[in-house]
Amino acid sequence: MAAGTGIREERKLKTRQALLDAALKLLEGEQSFSSLSLREVTREAGVVPTAFYRHFRDMDELGLALVDESVRTLRQVTRAARQGTLPTEQIIRRSVETIVAYVQANRLHFQFLMRERAGGRSQVRSAIRSEVRLFISELATDLARFPGLREWSTEDLQMMAGTLVGVVINALQDVLELPPGRSAEELALVEMVSKQLRLVILGAGLWKSRPPEVSG
Amino acid sequence: MAAGTGIREERKLKTRQALLDAALKLLEGEQSFSSLSLREVTREAGVVPTAFYRHFRDMDELGLALVDESVRTLRQVTRAARQGTLPTEQIIRRSVETIVAYVQANRLHFQFLMRERAGGRSQVRSAIRSEVRLFISELATDLARFPGLREWSTEDLQMMAGTLVGVVINALQDVLELPPGRSAEELALVEMVSKQLRLVILGAGLWKSRPPEVSG
DNA sequence: TGTACATCAGTGAACGCGCGTTCACTGATGTAC
DNA sequence: TGTACATCAGTGAACGCGCGTTCACTGATGTAC
Numbered sequence: 001m002a003a004g005t006g007i008r009e010e011r012k013l014k015t016r017q018a019l020l021d022a023a024l025k026l027l028e029g030e031q032s033f034s035s036l037s038l039r040e041v042t043r044e045a046g047v048v049p050t051a052f053y054r055h056f057r058d059m060d061e062l063g064l065a066l067v068d069e070s071v072r073t074l075r076q077v078t079r080a081a082r083q084g085t086l087p088t089e090q091i092i093r094r095s096v097e098t099i100v101a102y103v104q105a106n107r108l109h110f111q112f113l114m115r116e117r118a119g120g121r122s123q124v125r126s127a128i129r130s131e132v133r134l135f136i137s138e139l140a141t142d143l144a145r146f147p148g149l150r151e152w153s154t155e156d157l158q159m160m161a162g163t164l165v166g167v168v169i170n171a172l173q174d175v176l177e178l179p180p181g182r183s184a185e186e187l188a189l190v191e192m193v194s195k196q197l198r199l200v201i202l203g204a205g206l207w208k209s210r211p212p213e214v215s216g
Numbered sequence: 217m218a219a220g221t222g223i224r225e226e227r228k229l230k231t232r233q234a235l236l237d238a239a240l241k242l243l244e245g246e247q248s249f250s251s252l253s254l255r256e257v258t259r260e261a262g263v264v265p266t267a268f269y270r271h272f273r274d275m276d277e278l279g280l281a282l283v284d285e286s287v288r289t290l291r292q293v294t295r296a297a298r299q300g301t302l303p304t305e306q307i308i309r310r311s312v313e314t315i316v317a318y319v320q321a322n323r324l325h326f327q328f329l330m331r332e333r334a335g336g337r338s339q340v341r342s343a344i345r346s347e348v349r350l351f352i353s354e355l356a357t358d359l360a361r362f363p364g365l366r367e368w369s370t371e372d373l374q375m376m377a378g379t380l381v382g383v384v385i386n387a388l389q390d391v392l393e394l395p396p397g398r399s400a401e402e403l404a405l406v407e408m409v410s411k412q413l414r415l416v417i418l419g420a421g422l423w424k425s426r427p428p429e430v431s432g
Numbered sequence: 433t434g435t436a437c438a439t440c441a442g443t444g445a446a447c448g449c450g451c452g453t454t455c456a457c458t459g460a461t462g463t464a465c
Numbered sequence: 466t467g468t469a470c471a472t473c474a475g476t477g478a479a480c481g482c483g484c485g486t487t488c489a490c491t492g493a494t495g496t497a498c
Contacts, residue, residue, distance in 0.1 A: 008494050012441065032335050034251040038485065049485080051442050058485090115335035118389065119248050129393070156411070163412045166386040167379060173334065177345070195372070196379045203419030224461050228474065254452065265452080267475050274452085 016055045018045040020066060024108045033063055033112070033120060060121060067116070067127045070109040077102040078135050082142060092201075093194045096168070100190055103172055104180060111176050114169075132169070136161045148205060160204055167196045232271045234261040236282060240324045249279055249328070249336060276337060283332070283343045286325040293318040294351050298358060308417075309410045312384070316406055319388055320396060327392050330385075348385070352377045364421060376420055383412045 022044035026036055038059055042049045056062045081099045103110045117128045140161040143149050149157065171193040178185050238260035242252055254275055258265045272278045297315045319326045333344045356377040359365050365373065387409040394401050 008439090008441070011494095015441075030337055032248055032250045034248045037483080039483070047441095048443055050444080050487090053486085054441055118334040119331035119336075121246055159408050159411050160415065162386075162408070163383060163415060166412075167382060170378075170382040170386065192375050192378070195375050196382075199376065199379060199419040199423060200415060201419070202422045203415040203417070206418045206422065207415060224472090224474075227461095231474075253450080255450070263474095264476055266454085266477080269453085270474055 012054070015045070015047060015051065018047070019052065019055055019062065020069060021045070023062060023066060024112060027112055027115075028108055033059075033066075033116060033124075060123065063116075063121060063124050064127065066112060067124055070113050071128070071131050073106045073109045074113065074131065074135075077106070078138075082139065089194075089198060092197050093190070096171075096190050096194050096197070099168060099172075100175055100186065103175060104182075104186075107176065107180060110172065114173055114176060132165065136165050139165060152207075156207070160200070160207075163200050164197060167193060167200065171196075228270070231261070231263060231267065234263070235268065235271055235278065236285060237261070239278060239282060240328060243328055243331075244324055249275075249282075249332060249340075276339065279332075279337060279340050280343065282328060283340055286329050287344070287347050289322045289325045290329065290347065290351075293322070294354075298355065305410075305414060308413050309406070312387075312406050312410050312413070315384060315388075316391055316402065319391060320398075323392065323396060326388065330389055330392060348381065352381050355381060368423075372423070376416070376423075379416050380413060383409060383416065387412075 019041055023033075023036060023041050026040060026044055027033060036059065038052055039049050041059075041062070042052050056065065077099060080102065081095050113128055116124050117132070119125075120128075136158065140154070140157040143157050143161055144152070149160075152160075171189055174189055175186065178189075235257055239249075239252060239257050242256060242260055243249060252275065254268055255265050257275075257278070258268050272281065293315060296318065297311050329344055332340050333348070335341075336344075352374060356370070356373040359373050359377055360368070365376075368376075387405055390405055391402065394405075
């Protein structure tokens, strides 16, 4: 019987999580992941440096685990964001507010994702970027169902989805620069990104999607 | 007479530049600026570690000097990019090609700007972000001159300019991930970002800019 | 249930290394006469 | 022009420190009977 089994395992997972949380917390301030030391992380987590090796081979491996964890958070956010996204002004605004609220609630994870997307180790960087690409594709698939977009080429749907996602990502960079509270600046940002999305969607109404030209 | 004067000064400037170039070169690979050490930079520059202090108080000060230098490059690029930007398909494409070519010609500076924009020390980060904001404002002023946009509110012009600049910045992140040569992927990227800009400009044609509502 | 042995998460001492910074210095360049 | 002194960019030795990693260990948890 394996009834009693799991006390050890449970404690091990707890320490592992403490290491991940410690790293994330240390990244809150000025520090970038690549300048984070193994000893800092274990100190913050309240274990001895050598305990680190029971969980990760090195800091790179912890970095990838942090991407996994953050990406799980990201998926929750984006899934919520795409619930019934009918391109009406009201709904755009509400979606943006939802996304911003989620991101504020998971500041540390998103700060990590945003920073490492541009500047991190290539393994971490490409993991994040492919996650974004995946989300763009999913959005493109969603968009394909809308009346005006049914005959668009896959390429153009990707193009439009990429524009929308890009607008949101740029705005999130700015959101994360702001202090956590729901400030006036944050409301102004929500207002602006909503307008930007509306601008793109208006453009889509006029877009003539042409199939790729075939030369003779 | 101060005719002979300047040999010493000239050599000093040369060493200073060697330090900046060394730092930039070291950033080409995986390393982020914050994980760069003073000794690495002096080693790469071919001087003794203590010589560093004749030029910069610490690595932070060198970082800001690197922002200055990169921003000077950025200004050249953006000035060139805005020469006669009439929103016609051909001209959009050519502008994008120009920007991409400039960025490729100054890969290291732009890689530095893009990475530090998201993840660097706050002093460096905010210097870069305010530079981007300045450029958006300049573009907004330019846009105000176009027939269809003359009666737009300042706020909406900023919003539109922000969208356009955001689209380009997002694309540049991808460009910098590619190897330096003019690859097929690069051409595809130029194609896509041109379409994205066209989409936004189409949207602008339908946009109804309203003055801020005054509650009574 | 009770006992005897195995496992293994976390400990603590120790190591060699590169780091940032200090200091007194050297010798080419600059200046005064 | 020629000489004597001042300046100062770059040198090289030395320092104390935090780092990543090794190793033998401890004692609570797990397993077999």
